[in-house]
Amino acid sequence: MIHGSPRSPIRAMPEIFRVTVRQLLGRRRTLLLLLLAALPLLLALVFRLFDRIDVQRYSNSVFDGVLIAIVLPLTAVLFGTGAFGAELDEGTALYLLAKPLPRWAVVLSKAMAAAALTLLLTVGAILAGALVEVIPAGEVGVRATEAYVGATVVGGLCYVAVFVAVSMFTRRALVIGIGYTLIWEGLLSSLLPGIANLSIRQYALGVGDWFVQVGREPARLPPETAVVLSAVVVVAALVLATWRLMHFELSGGTD
Amino acid sequence: MTTPPVVDSPPVDIAPETPAIELVNVARWYGNVVAVNDITFSLGPGITGLLGPNGAGKTTLLHMLAGFLAPSAGTVRVLGLSPSSDPSVYRRIGLVPERESVYGFLTGFEYVRFNARLQGMRDADAASRVAIERVGLQDAADRAIGTYSKGMRQRAKVAGALVHDPQVLLLDEPFNGMDPRQRLAMMDLLGEMAAAGRTILFSSHILEEVERIGTEILVMVAGRLAASGDFRAIRALMTDRPHMITIRSSDDRKLATVLIAHPAVFAVELQQNAVSVQTAHLSAFRRIIAEASLRAGVRLTEVSPADESLESVFEYLVHR
Numbered sequence: 001m002i003h004g005s006p007r008s009p010i011r012a013m014p015e016i017f018r019v020t021v022r023q024l025l026g027r028r029r030t031l032l033l034l035l036l037a038a039l040p041l042l043l044a045l046v047f048r049l050f051d052r053i054d055v056q057r058y059s060n061s062v063f064d065g066v067l068i069a070i071v072l073p074l075t076a077v078l079f080g081t082g083a084f085g086a087e088l089d090e091g092t093a094l095y096l097l098a099k100p101l102p103r104w105a106v107v108l109s110k111a112m113a114a115a116a117l118t119l120l121l122t123v124g125a126i127l128a129g130a131l132v133e134v135i136p137a138g139e140v141g142v143r144a145t146e147a148y149v150g151a152t153v154v155g156g157l158c159y160v161a162v163f164v165a166v167s168m169f170t171r172r173a174l175v176i177g178i179g180y181t182l183i184w185e186g187l188l189s190s191l192l193p194g195i196a197n198l199s200i201r202q203y204a205l206g207v208g209d210w211f212v213q214v215g216r217e218p219a220r221l222p223p224e225t226a227v228v229l230s231a232v233v234v235v236a237a238l239v240l241a242t243w244r245l246m247h248f249e250l251s252g253g254t255d
Numbered sequence: 256m257t258t259p260p261v262v263d264s265p266p267v268d269i270a271p272e273t274p275a276i277e278l279v280n281v282a283r284w285y286g287n288v289v290a291v292n293d294i295t296f297s298l299g300p301g302i303t304g305l306l307g308p309n310g311a312g313k314t315t316l317l318h319m320l321a322g323f324l325a326p327s328a329g330t331v332r333v334l335g336l337s338p339s340s341d342p343s344v345y346r347r348i349g350l351v352p353e354r355e356s357v358y359g360f361l362t363g364f365e366y367v368r369f370n371a372r373l374q375g376m377r378d379a380d381a382a383s384r385v386a387i388e389r390v391g392l393q394d395a396a397d398r399a400i401g402t403y404s405k406g407m408r409q410r411a412k413v414a415g416a417l418v419h420d421p422q423v424l425l426l427d428e429p430f431n432g433m434d435p436r437q438r439l440a441m442m443d444l445l446g447e448m449a450a451a452g453r454t455i456l457f458s459s460h461i462l463e464e465v466e467r468i469g470t471e472i473l474v475m476v477a478g479r480l481a482a483s484g485d486f487r488a489i490r491a492l493m494t495d496r497p498h499m500i501t502i503r504s505s506d507d508r509k510l511a512t513v514l515i516a517h518p519a520v521f522a523v524e525l526q527q528n529a530v531s532v533q534t535a536h537l538s539a540f541r542r543i544i545a546e547a548s549l550r551a552g553v554r555l556t557e558v559s560p561a562d563e564s565l566e567s568v569f570e571y572l573v574h575r
Binding site: 019 | 279343344348354358361369370373379455
């Protein structure tokens with residue numbers, strides 16, 4: 001018998017991370033995400049052209065209404081589902097799986113790559129917009145920026161973990177992710193406040209309130225609850241993805 | 256010859272009697288479709304060709320050996336372990352899948368090094384250079400794989416699979432897309448690895464490929480193991496089987512009367528506008544048919560083997 005457990009993933013994880021980042025950046029849809037991420041900056045410039053600095057109005061309409069509601073989930077959907085989905089679709093996943101690595105290390109490396117890109121784009125978008133329209137307002141602007149960066153980081157991690165997991169179960173992960181964002185979070189959660197516990201967007205806003213409430217009503221979840229639920233979602237999604245990878249089978253065929 | 260890479264893995268402690276590859280009553284089905292049906296065999300060091308027509312179940316079998324499919328019944332062991340439940344076995348397995356997909360944005364060298372690092376090798380760069388050299392891809396090592404020809408991609412895949420000097424190498428149609436020179440070089444490389452005590456199992460649907468390097472073969476047809484053992488013996492079975500030949504002539508009935516009297520002819524059957532003949536000696540029959548048509552005063556319009564496809568050869572092995 002061969003003795004020993006799967007090999008230590010210390011050398012492998014950075015390599016999987018690097019290759020996944022290159023894989024995700026090489027796709028055309030990344031260009032679309034760059035355009036989306038530029039929206040907060042463009043809108044900040046428009047606000048500055050036509051009005052004096054208004055932290056509350058800009059934050060609520062752009063950071064809440066555009067970035068947290070649209071740009072963040074879409075970016076996370078595309079990177080999260082692409083991290084594994086492309087490998088499964090194209091068949092390159094075999095090269096990862098035929099290695100003496102614990103499956104959690106493969107999932108974690110992939111999720112970290114998708115999360116890094118998602119946060120780079122979205123946090124970058126917040127900082128760019130904030131530098132023009134929010135931070136110049138002084139202390140309140142800095143607090144608001146911290147709040148939205150915190151909300152984006154937590155929301156981004158949750159979205160990516162969930163969409164990585166979904167992509168391991170279905171090839172329609174992209175459609176499901178967009179449907180979840182638009183229908184569940186965009187429509188149903190505004191009509192049915194009770195489903196806030198199952199809305200990543202509400203987790204993100206709840207975490208934002210930990211820093212400061214920028215003139216709007218408090219989030220539907222208190223900050224502590226939002227943090228705990230976010231952690232549970234991230235861990236559960238990664239565990240589920242690892243379990244799925246451990247039981248991965250190539251789809252059928254008779255040859 | 257290039258020195259194989261040094262692998263920083265713990266010694267493999269396998270009982271001497273443990274076969275490198277062992278399948279016992281293995282079956283795999285998808286719904287109602289049986290892809291692999293009750294297969295039992297074991298392999299030790301050397302090269303074995305897994306031969307069979309497309310759809311025979313070769314890839315399913317290799318995927319079970321590689322741990323990407325669990326058997327629906329039976330047991331699969333590679334180096335004494337179950338590959339579908341124990342990833343540690345991959346330190347000693349190299350896999351070349353049939354699908355062409357590779358990371359097209361990586362250079363050949365980066366791709367091989369990716370495999371080396373995922374194997375946890377300490378000096379992944381040096382091992383990758385050796386593997387690239389072994390498959391003769393040095394000149395293209397710094398080009399993106401996306402720009403490679405099909406044969407070059409195959410060689411890059413092979414380099415990635417052998418970079419950690421695996422004890423068992425599984426290759427699914429490895430010669431696809433290679434030109435004859437590359438094919439010979441790859442066969443030499445596999446031969447060297449086999450001589451060094453590695454167990455190599457490769458699939459092919461082309462008899463001649465297997466003939467060149469596989470001394471042992473497994474023949475699969477319709478999910479079943481139709482034959483296994485020494486290639487020459489199986490080849491003789493294939494050659495000595497009855498051949499079916501369809502003949503069209505100016506007078507099929509008259510020709511049939513002459514042919515049936517000949518000892519090399521097993522059976523003659525008159526069909527509509529043709530006569531079907533079974534013979535064991537194909538080369539002899541070519542002479543016989545010429546003489547017979549002259550003697551009968553019949554003009555031949557068509558003489559064609561009815562069953563020369565590889566599938567029919569395999570079918571014969573199954574039904575004999």
